Every structure is written in structure tokens, then in C-alpha cells.
Amino acid sequence: MTWLCWALAGTTAIQLAPNPLYVLVVIGVAWVVVSAHGLGGPFARAFPWLVAAATVFGILRVVLTAITTHGGSDVLFSTPSFTLPEVLGGFTVGGTIETQAVVYAAAEGLVIVGIVAVFAAFNAVVSHYELVQTAPRAFHELGLVVVVALAFVPSIITSIHDVGEADRARTGGRIVRRGRLLRRIVPVLESGLERAITLSESLDSRGFGHRGPSARERGAGWCGALALLGLGAAFVALVASEGAIALVLAIIGAVGLGAAIVLVSGASTRVRYRRRPLTAADFACIAVVIAAPVLVGVVSLVGDATLKWPVDPLLWPSVHVLPVVALLALLAPCARQPAAVMATAPPRIRTAPPATVDAP
Amino acid sequence: MSAFEFRQVSFAYPDADLALREVDFEVAPGEILLVVGSSGSGKSTLLRCANGLVPHSSGGRFSGDVIAFGRSTRSHHPRELADVVGFVGQDPEAQFVVDQVEHDVAFVLENLGIPEQAMRRRVEETLDALGIAHLRDRSPSTLSGGERQRAAIAGALAAAPSALVLDEPTSQLDPQGADDVLAAVSRLNADLGTTVVLAEHRLERAAPLADRAVLVDGGRVASPASPRAVLTGYAGAPSVTRLGRLLGWDPAPLTVREARDAASKHPLIGATIADPLSDARGDMLVRATNLEVMLGAQRALANATIDIGQGEVVALLGRNGAGKTTLLRALARLVEPSRGRVDGSGTVAYVPQDPGSLLFAPTVRGEVAETLRLLGRRDDDAVEAWLERLGIAHLAERHPRSLAGGERQRIAVAAVAVGGAEVLMLDEPTRGMDAASRNALEHAVKAHAAAGGAVVLATHDIELAAQCATRVIVLGDGEVIVEGPARAVLAGSLYAPQVLRVLPPFLTVTDVEIALARTQQP
Incomplete structure (x- = not known):
């Protein structure tokens, strides 16, 4: 719950303050949060990859925007150009590349990177199963399907790697390109299918859908x-x-x-295991986190010019202290113990009395 | 009331011959029943009948009736038997529903709607019963094989079922992991009176635990008898039992201890035997010098220097995660070493641990022929020869994925070996293999080495190493700990092969057989 609020607060704050310097602050916060609270699973390892993918996407966007958008005053350089026919939109590709267009696209790209970073950090710190547990019971089955599907992702990645290696090793290192795609896809699919069947049998053997519809x-x-x-x-x-x-x-x-x-x-007859109600500390944390976008919003209503970055005329983006402080409030979860901060995480303290340790 | 009653059960998978034929026996409450039989004989099918996965999940034609604790699987689905029968299949990794051990254990309790307080207690008890309380927050994918298997059993045990059904729970484990799992199972049986039905190929540890055993053969199940009676005539019996059979001991021993008592005055003890294979090493094929491999931030292999020469069979031993697979992959040039180098003139082929990552052709023959096709050759004789050599010729037209684990393993070996690489790297090749398959594999391995090739085996199977290795390398924590002739290395080990512990200096039943023949000759 806390993390959900955190992620929403983070993305809102970025959209309220798209100034690149503020966005960089949020990305930094996301990185700190992942290194402090990452669960060490495949999704925590995916954080840098997701951020890198978003960066590549942002750069691609800069290039596309630069060669198709025109009308700025500072011309950076010129390239050969041609105008597309009316059917395809009729815009000009190439020609003058203006500083404004490049900078503007870069700033927007950075906003996308920021949002992806917050999303990736959310995935890295939250246990998806616990997220399902906090959803209303009506959505439990649906959520479980999603969690099980997510659990397949790392195993499929491992499987793709193993199959590729097995294919290479089979011929003693000699690489045969013809038909390689088929040789690499079929075992992955078949292994995945077998895994799915095993899992469904495991669900069945462990009483999933025990009662039938009431x-x-x-x-x-x-x-x-x-x-x-x-x-x-x-x-x-x-x-x-x-x-x-x-x-x-x-x-x-x-x-x-x-x-x-x-x-x-x-x-629903399901009973949830170890639900952890929100504590006062959780509420405090949520309050601090929500304060970040609220403060930024207030600042923007008051009329702080630094939140947005006008690119025409081009000036170095300026920063005020107040919004930065507001954004740093997103660091609030880091002030607490990693285990305690997840709204639904089991507390570290063993609560079972020693008497129950022995078999009944 | 008996725990399980099988009444005239016959079953065939869709579009296939009968997998079970008129099975009729009972499992008494509170006993450990061991199910033995060759690969593909119907052990797994029999086990899956116990909680109704067959026929509810498998489909197919089913006749007769299975009664589990008074409930017929004809009218009850597996999920309606979850409170009385816990089931753990062959591949523990694919059975985890939740990516955290503690919540995975609680999963069955949540489904059964147990009150929250009782649920907390049950989870704690289950974690303690299997000794995995310290792993509660971990993801199953980060656990070692033995820990993972115990976590999977915990997931089935949490509902406090009256019976546990385990399909080859130790086949993927190192000796230590296998001991841990079987000790946990036998403790559950002793303390809680849980009925256990256990299918196994590696019987050295499982046989002494069992109260009774049944033999499954071609879908037929003989009536249960004492493990001793069933295993005395069984080809896959532990090597001490086979040794007892060879030397005419009656009753046949099941444990090293029993055998040692019987062997204490045997004239062969301390006999000197020549190692015919120890000097058989020919030209060098592959050499690794000061090899270091990093997997991520972890050092998987450090400072390994190894030569593989013609005519050698090298066994790599060591616990799960000791670096065996990494060493094989490095020798096969599949991973880039961060330091040191691999050189040599020999071609190297590698059979991965999971044959599933290799198999894709629609028939077994097609799978083996595929490798030659990839190499641009066509040699039907070679294909047939390898099918024959590994004892899978009778399966040539079947779909590889429809076969049992031990059979798939042999197909993968045949499919890689047929390419004619000089050095074969086999990663855990005897997983889930029965006695006949192991013999076939051993012969194939020795024949390949004798023909001027070399074989490197990474294995937990000490008996396999004793049977065919000329040299043994023990790895620990990514480093070579001991290296030397098989007999010398295995003799000093805590996990020495059974025959060596009973009749030193012999390693295998075959050694004893040869020595006997020699003493009787003059």
C-alpha cells in the first residue's frame, strides 16, 4: 500500500514538475530506494535494464523529433531534406535541425525515463504476491493469474538462454544458422508448456478452487x-x-x-495469511510521500516558473529549493527498516511461541 | 481403513497403450511404501492416481477405483483431496505458486480456509518440521536443490495431510541434500504417523527407510512385500544388495552396516588389485590452465588447471553449486573465462543437465539424426548404432517429450554423441535413470573412451563414478580440492561407494565379480 502511494506520488510529481533537473532528482530518489529496499529478485535486477531501455527510447525520440520538427530559431546544422507526400502526413524529414527541438525532445524523453524509473523501482521493491493479497478478495483469482504469469518471465528467460547454449553445444561449437530459430523456439515453448501443466497440477493438488462456485x-x-x-x-x-x-x-x-x-x-472462503494492517508508521510514511506531489502542486499554483522549462528562448534551467525539498520527501520510505516498510511484509520478529515448534 | 486402496485400476493416456494394468493393492496407514521400477514403467502414473491427478488432470481411459482415506478419486478432484493427500511431483521448481517460501507454504491453508491463528501455527510447525525456518523469506529460485525440495514438500505438508506422495524426491540432489530430505520424510512418518508413498531410483538411502516396497513393471504392480524381498531380485537394487546376491549372503543386506557384518571374514578383503585403466591416458585433448569464471559478481570457478587426455573418463564430484556445471561449460567454451584459458585440439560437445532444452524433433530417431544434419552429414548407421548403444532403439518412433526423465536423458546423450565430438561433457547424466539405462550409459561412456575419445561427467552419483571413471576430481566452492585416480580419491571420501566400504579395496560389484572369477580359475 505504502509503495503504491509512493509510485503514484512519484509519477504525479514528475508530471507536475517536468523541469529536467527536478526529474533527475526523482530518478535519483528511485535509484536510492531500489538499492535500499530491492528484494533481490529478477525484478530488482531488471531496474537498470528498464531505465536503460527507457533511455534508448528517449534518444530515439530525440532523433525522430529533431528531423521532423522545425520552426525553432537557433539552427544547429542542416541535413539533406525531403518532404513526404500529402498522404503520409506531408511533413518534411531532415533539413534544418534546431536546438530548441532537440532540447525539448530530450527534456520530454527524460520525463519518460523518470516515469519508467519510478515504475521499475516500484516493481523492484514490491512483492507481487503481497500486492495481490491486498487487493479486494473479488480480484484475488485474477491477481493470482497475473502473478503466476509474471513468475514465468524469469524462467522463460533462463530457458531461452539454456536452449541457445544447448543448441550451440550440440554441434561441438559449430554454428549452424539454418533453422536455428525453430530449434531455439520449439524447446522453449515445449518446456514452458510442461511447466504450466506441472504448475496447474500443483495448484490442483494444493486445494486451489477447493469449494467450487457457491x-x-x-x-x-x-x-x-x-x-x-x-x-x-x-x-x-x-x-x-x-x-x-x-x-x-x-x-x-x-x-x-x-x-x-x-x-x-x-x-470467498479464502483466509489470508499474515495480513499486516497499516501501522501508524505506515500512515506517517504515506502522508510524507503524498506531501511531495501536493507541495509541488501548491508551488505550481503559486506560480513558480522553474517547474517547467521554457526552451524558447533557450536558458539554463533554474532550480528553487522548495520543490527539491518536496521531491526529496519521496525518500521517506528509506528512513525505515527495509522489512517493515512493505505494507504487507511479514515482520521479522518470530511471533510463534516455542511450544508450537514441536510436532503436535 | 487403509490409506489407499487401488481396486483393479487400469489406465491409458490419450492415444496410448495401457500405462497401468489391473493394479490392485492397499497401502496401510502410517507406513512408508517404496515404489520401484524401471524408467517409463508407470511409477509416476501410479503415484498420480493416488490423489486423482490421473485421470482428472491427465485425461485418458481409466477403469477401476482408487480410494484415498475413504474418498474415491472417481468422485473427488485432487483439490478435494488436498486436506488428506499431499503430492510433490518430479520437478519441484515448477511447483511453487508464490515466489516466497513462507507464503508458498501457506498457500494450501489459504485455499482450505483455515482460520488465521491456526494457519500461523501450522506454517511455523511445517517450516520447523522440514528445517527450513531460516529460508522463509527467500525466493525458491535462489535455494539449493535440497532446500528447494524440502520447501516443496513443506508446501504439500502444511495442510497436515494424512499421506504424502513423493515422486523421486532425491533424484536431483547431492548426497547431503538427499540425506536431508529423506531424514525429514522419515521424521514426519515417525512423529506424525504420516503415510508416505515414495518412488525412487536411487535406493541406497531410501530402501532402509521403507516398511514395504512394490515393483512396477510394464504397468503391472506386484503386491507389496518387504523391501528386502522385493529388492533381492531387482536389477536396480543398491550395490550392497547386489554384492550380497553375488556372494550368496542370505538374507541379502540392504545397508552397508548389515553387509559389513556379513563380509567381516571374507577372504577378498584387503586383496590387491591392479588398476588396469590408470595408465591408459593418451594424447591431450583439452587443457584448462588457471581457469577463473565469474558468474555475475560470484566467482564460480577459481584457478582450475585440468588436462583431459584420450581414453579418460573423468568424474567431477562436489555438492550442488560447487562449480561442476560451470567447469563443464567452460571446457566446452560456452562461458568466457575471466582469467586463464582453455586450449587443445579435441572437439568438445556438451549435454546439458535438462534434456528438455535440447529436444525438439517429433521422433527420437529424428532428434538423433538432427545433429548429423546440422553438421552436414548423413549417416543412418551411426544413428542406429547410438540408439542401440544407449538402449533406446525400441523408442525410436516415439515423441521425445512423451517419455520419462531417464529416457529423455539418454536421447539427449545419443543426440549429442552422434556428432562424433572427441570429448563428451555429460552434466548429471543419470538423473532419474534406472539400472538398465545406467548400464547402457556406462558401456557407452567406456566405449567412447576406449575408441580414443574422452568423457567428462559431472555427477552426484558416486556409484556411477566408481563404475566408469578413471580419474576423479572433487570440486568445492569453485576450487579443485582433490584430483587423482578414482580408487585413491573415492577411498578417502565420506561418500565412498558402498562396495568400497564393505569390501575394500573393491569399488564395484563388477570388480568383485572379476576377482572372484580369478580366484576360482587356478
């Missing part, structure tokens, strides 16, 4: 169907500009959806 769940199913119908019809009515009917239908749909969620949550 009357309430069936009721919830009908409610859900009704809700979807209502919302769909509301959309049709809206398109036909029948505002009043659309409103009524949308309300019916929303009520149905709400009823379905309530029914399913009530019907």
Missing part, C-alpha cells in the same frame, strides 16, 4: 454480466447522444458491478 458467486456472476450489459448499452446511448438514458444505464451498470464485487468478496 450460490453467492453465481449471483455475482449474473450481477457482473448485467453490469457489463448496462455499461455497454450506456455507451451506445451516449454515442447516440441520448444523455439521460445513458446516465440511467451507467448507474445501473455501476451498481451491478459494485454488487458483484461485494457478493464475491463475501462469498
Whole structure:
């Protein structure tokens, strides 16, 4: 929960203050958070890769923007140009490359890198299963599907590597290119399929879906169907500009959806293991974290010119102390013990009395 | 009431012949039942019947009835038996649902809707029962093989089932890991009275634990009897049992201790034997000098200097994670060493630990022929010769993925060896293999070495090393700890082969057989 707030606060703050220097502050914060709280799993290792991928994307965007956007005053240099036919948009590719366009695109690219960094940090510090555990019960099955699918990603990466190596080793190091794709894809798919079957048997053997659907769940199913119908019809009515009917239908749909969620949550017999309610420290942490975008928002309402960076005329971006302090509030989770900061993480202290250690 | 009742069970997978034929026996509550049989004989199918995975998950034709603690699997799905039967399949890694040990253990309890307080207690007890409480926060993918297997058993055990069904729980483990897992299983049986049904190929440790054993052969299951009675005539019996059979000891021993009592006055003890293979080394094929390999930030191999010569079979021993696989991969030039170098004139081929990463052709024959096709050759005789040599000729038209683990392993070896590389690197080749397959593999390995090639085996299987290695290298923590002739190295080891511990200086039953023949000749 805390981390969810953190990620939302981080992305909001970036969008409120797209000045590159402020964005760099947020990226730095994300990096500090990952190194302090990363869980060490494959997603924590993915952090630098995701940031690198976003950077490459940003650079690509700079190049594309630079050769297609024109109209700045400071010309950097000129390249041969041609204008596309009207059918393809009719814009000019190449020609003068202006400083403003390049800088503007770079600044926007940096914002994207910043948002990806916050997202990657969120993935690195949160345990996805615990995230599912905090979702309403109605969404538990759906969430579990997503978590299991995510758990497949690292195993597929390992599998791709192993298969490639096996293919190379089979011929004693001689590389045969013809048909290589097939030789490398088929074993990965087949191994993945076998793994999926084993996992489904494991789920089944361990009592997943133990009870079967209850009357309430069936009721919830009908409610859900009704809700979807209502919302769909509301959309049709809206398109036909029948505002009043659309409103009524949308309300019916929303009520149905709400009823379905309530029914399913009530019907679930699952008991959650080690739910950890939010403590006062968690609330404090959330409050500090949320303060960051709120403060930035207030600053922007007051009218701080440094939040956005005007590129025309080109000036060195300036910084005020207050927004930086506000952004540094995102570091709040680092002030606490790594284990305690995850809203749902098990506390380190063993609570089981020693008497239960022996077998019953 | 018996724990499991199999009543005239016959079963065939979709579009296949019968995998089980009229199986009819009972498992008593509180016993450890050992299921033995060759690769592909139907052991796994039998085990999967116990909680209804067959036929509910597998499909196919099923007749007869299996009653688990009074509930028929005809009317109950595996999930409805989760509170009485815990099941752990062959591949523990693919069975974890949650990426954290503690929550994975709690998964079954959450499904069964156990109250939260009881659930906390049950998880703590289960973690302690298997000795993995210190691993609670870890991800299963970061655990060693033995730890992972114990965590998987914990996931099945948390619901406090009356029975545990384990399919080859020690096949991927080093001797220490296997000991840990079997000790945990036997403790559960003794303390909680949990019924255990256990399929195994490596019987040295499992056989003494079992109360009764059944033999599965071609889908038929004989009625359960004492392990001694079942194993006395069984080809895959522990080597002490086979030794007892050879020397006419009655009753046949199951443990080293029993055998040692019987052997104490045997005239062969202390006999001198010549090592015919120790000087057989020919030209150097591959040489590694001061090899150091980094995997990420971890040093997987340090300062390894190794020569592999013609006619050699080198066994690499060492616990899980000691650097055996890394050394093989480095010798096969699949990883770039950070220091040192690998040189030599010999061509090197490598068979990975998991044959699944190699197999892709629709038939076994096609899989073996594929390697030659890749090398731009066509040699049907060579393909047939390797199929024959590894004892898989009768499976030539089957789909590799439809076969059991030990069979796949041999297909992978055949598919790589057929390419004619001089040095073969086999990574854990006897995983899940029965006695006949192991014999076939041993002969193939020796024949390859005798024909001027060399073989390097990374293995936990001490008996395999004793049987065919000319030289043994023990790795620990990425370093070469001992290197020398097989007999000399194995004699000093805590995990010496069974025969050596009973009748030194003999390493294998075959050695004793040869010595006996010699003493009887004059």
C-alpha cells in the first residue's frame, strides 16, 4: 500500500514538475530506494535494464523529433531534406535541425525515463504476491493469474538462454544458422508448456478452487454480466447522444458491478495469511510521500516558473529549493527498516511461541 | 481403513497403450511404501492416481477405483483431496505458486480456509518440521536443490495431510541434500504417523527407510512385500544388495552396516588389485590452465588447471553449486573465462543437465539424426548404432517429450554423441535413470573412451563414478580440492561407494565379480 502511494506520488510529481533537473532528482530518489529496499529478485535486477531501455527510447525520440520538427530559431546544422507526400502526413524529414527541438525532445524523453524509473523501482521493491493479497478478495483469482504469469518471465528467460547454449553445444561449437530459430523456439515453448501443466497440477493438488462456485458467486456472476450489459448499452446511448438514458444505464451498470464485487468478496472462503494492517508508521510514511506531489502542486499554483522549462528562448534551467525539498520527501520510505516498510511484509520478529515448534 | 486402496485400476493416456494394468493393492496407514521400477514403467502414473491427478488432470481411459482415506478419486478432484493427500511431483521448481517460501507454504491453508491463528501455527510447525525456518523469506529460485525440495514438500505438508506422495524426491540432489530430505520424510512418518508413498531410483538411502516396497513393471504392480524381498531380485537394487546376491549372503543386506557384518571374514578383503585403466591416458585433448569464471559478481570457478587426455573418463564430484556445471561449460567454451584459458585440439560437445532444452524433433530417431544434419552429414548407421548403444532403439518412433526423465536423458546423450565430438561433457547424466539405462550409459561412456575419445561427467552419483571413471576430481566452492585416480580419491571420501566400504579395496560389484572369477580359475 505504502509503495503504491509512493509510485503514484512519484509519477504525479514528475508530471507536475517536468523541469529536467527536478526529474533527475526523482530518478535519483528511485535509484536510492531500489538499492535500499530491492528484494533481490529478477525484478530488482531488471531496474537498470528498464531505465536503460527507457533511455534508448528517449534518444530515439530525440532523433525522430529533431528531423521532423522545425520552426525553432537557433539552427544547429542542416541535413539533406525531403518532404513526404500529402498522404503520409506531408511533413518534411531532415533539413534544418534546431536546438530548441532537440532540447525539448530530450527534456520530454527524460520525463519518460523518470516515469519508467519510478515504475521499475516500484516493481523492484514490491512483492507481487503481497500486492495481490491486498487487493479486494473479488480480484484475488485474477491477481493470482497475473502473478503466476509474471513468475514465468524469469524462467522463460533462463530457458531461452539454456536452449541457445544447448543448441550451440550440440554441434561441438559449430554454428549452424539454418533453422536455428525453430530449434531455439520449439524447446522453449515445449518446456514452458510442461511447466504450466506441472504448475496447474500443483495448484490442483494444493486445494486451489477447493469449494467450487457457491450460490453467492453465481449471483455475482449474473450481477457482473448485467453490469457489463448496462455499461455497454450506456455507451451506445451516449454515442447516440441520448444523455439521460445513458446516465440511467451507467448507474445501473455501476451498481451491478459494485454488487458483484461485494457478493464475491463475501462469498470467498479464502483466509489470508499474515495480513499486516497499516501501522501508524505506515500512515506517517504515506502522508510524507503524498506531501511531495501536493507541495509541488501548491508551488505550481503559486506560480513558480522553474517547474517547467521554457526552451524558447533557450536558458539554463533554474532550480528553487522548495520543490527539491518536496521531491526529496519521496525518500521517506528509506528512513525505515527495509522489512517493515512493505505494507504487507511479514515482520521479522518470530511471533510463534516455542511450544508450537514441536510436532503436535 | 487403509490409506489407499487401488481396486483393479487400469489406465491409458490419450492415444496410448495401457500405462497401468489391473493394479490392485492397499497401502496401510502410517507406513512408508517404496515404489520401484524401471524408467517409463508407470511409477509416476501410479503415484498420480493416488490423489486423482490421473485421470482428472491427465485425461485418458481409466477403469477401476482408487480410494484415498475413504474418498474415491472417481468422485473427488485432487483439490478435494488436498486436506488428506499431499503430492510433490518430479520437478519441484515448477511447483511453487508464490515466489516466497513462507507464503508458498501457506498457500494450501489459504485455499482450505483455515482460520488465521491456526494457519500461523501450522506454517511455523511445517517450516520447523522440514528445517527450513531460516529460508522463509527467500525466493525458491535462489535455494539449493535440497532446500528447494524440502520447501516443496513443506508446501504439500502444511495442510497436515494424512499421506504424502513423493515422486523421486532425491533424484536431483547431492548426497547431503538427499540425506536431508529423506531424514525429514522419515521424521514426519515417525512423529506424525504420516503415510508416505515414495518412488525412487536411487535406493541406497531410501530402501532402509521403507516398511514395504512394490515393483512396477510394464504397468503391472506386484503386491507389496518387504523391501528386502522385493529388492533381492531387482536389477536396480543398491550395490550392497547386489554384492550380497553375488556372494550368496542370505538374507541379502540392504545397508552397508548389515553387509559389513556379513563380509567381516571374507577372504577378498584387503586383496590387491591392479588398476588396469590408470595408465591408459593418451594424447591431450583439452587443457584448462588457471581457469577463473565469474558468474555475475560470484566467482564460480577459481584457478582450475585440468588436462583431459584420450581414453579418460573423468568424474567431477562436489555438492550442488560447487562449480561442476560451470567447469563443464567452460571446457566446452560456452562461458568466457575471466582469467586463464582453455586450449587443445579435441572437439568438445556438451549435454546439458535438462534434456528438455535440447529436444525438439517429433521422433527420437529424428532428434538423433538432427545433429548429423546440422553438421552436414548423413549417416543412418551411426544413428542406429547410438540408439542401440544407449538402449533406446525400441523408442525410436516415439515423441521425445512423451517419455520419462531417464529416457529423455539418454536421447539427449545419443543426440549429442552422434556428432562424433572427441570429448563428451555429460552434466548429471543419470538423473532419474534406472539400472538398465545406467548400464547402457556406462558401456557407452567406456566405449567412447576406449575408441580414443574422452568423457567428462559431472555427477552426484558416486556409484556411477566408481563404475566408469578413471580419474576423479572433487570440486568445492569453485576450487579443485582433490584430483587423482578414482580408487585413491573415492577411498578417502565420506561418500565412498558402498562396495568400497564393505569390501575394500573393491569399488564395484563388477570388480568383485572379476576377482572372484580369478580366484576360482587356478
